[in-house]
Amino acid sequence: MQDRIERSIEINAPVERVWRALTDHQEFGEWFRAKLDGPFKVGEVTRGQITYPGYEHLEWVAVIEKMEHERLFAFSWCPGASDSDLDPSTEPQTLVEFKLEATSAGTKLVISESGFSALPSDRRVDAFRDNNKGWEEQAKNIAAYVET
Amino acid sequence: MSKLEPEQSVTDLTSVFAALGDAIRLELVTRLGRGQTRSIVQLAEGLEITHQGVTKHLRVLEQAGLVMSERSGREKHYRCVPEPINNARTYLDTVAVQWDEALVRLKSFVER
Numbered sequence: 001m002q003d004r005i006e007r008s009i010e011i012n013a014p015v016e017r018v019w020r021a022l023t024d025h026q027e028f029g030e031w032f033r034a035k036l037d038g039p040f041k042v043g044e045v046t047r048g049q050i051t052y053p054g055y056e057h058l059e060w061v062a063v064i065e066k067m068e069h070e071r072l073f074a075f076s077w078c079p080g081a082s083d084s085d086l087d088p089s090t091e092p093q094t095l096v097e098f099k100l101e102a103t104s105a106g107t108k109l110v111i112s113e114s115g116f117s118a119l120p121s122d123r124r125v126d127a128f129r130d131n132n133k134g135w136e137e138q139a140k141n142i143a144a145y146v147e148t
Numbered sequence: 149m150s151k152l153e154p155e156q157s158v159t160d161l162t163s164v165f166a167a168l169g170d171a172i173r174l175e176l177v178t179r180l181g182r183g184q185t186r187s188i189v190q191l192a193e194g195l196e197i198t199h200q201g202v203t204k205h206l207r208v209l210e211q212a213g214l215v216m217s218e219r220s221g222r223e224k225h226y227r228c229v230p231e232p233i234n235n236a237r238t239y240l241d242t243v244a245v246q247w248d249e250a251l252v253r254l255k256s257f258v259e260r
Binding site for chain 1: 161162165166168169233236237240243244247248250251252253254255256257258259
């Protein structure tokens, strides 16, 4: 059994439009359903709050791994670490990759998540462990969820 | 999409996947997968590694909760424990569905 998931979707929009929806942190947050604190930067941590109804107590934290213009956007995160009861150092750290390909109809987007067998490195653990108490401050700022 | 928390513990996942990420261990689990118990000698048959090698792999599988051993006279017999693999599969399926839903939201967002 592979420790990897892959899914794809055809989008009727040009690659540059899809790229923007992925790599602009505000646009990303709109469809992903998270309110993110700041822009995505390779090598840096981005944090925010999940805005998905019922999960607003969860934090969103990821380390941006790659931004290859209009081709590949990748970040790593600990899927379980947004639950502050869990210790990130025992949770898997997965790599999420969005690959874009221009097609005659627009864009083919392939997303893969891999690495469920891997524990995070110490550097990553710190990124995922810090700042779990942000929830209380964010609680007042949770944006109303907007239907797309 | 959010990282919805599946009911099974994600903590056990890394050791299950790590254990299964080895071709020999995968083969051992497959051989035990039909519910029979097997001795080390039986499991090693046809595999190009020593009995000691098989024992080491079985230990990894045991630690991940994928196999169980029991004494049969002087021998140890092993059998597969199905729950961790089923849980891991269910977890992956759940995550895949979440991504499907997120991709649909992305598509709607971009195409509007």
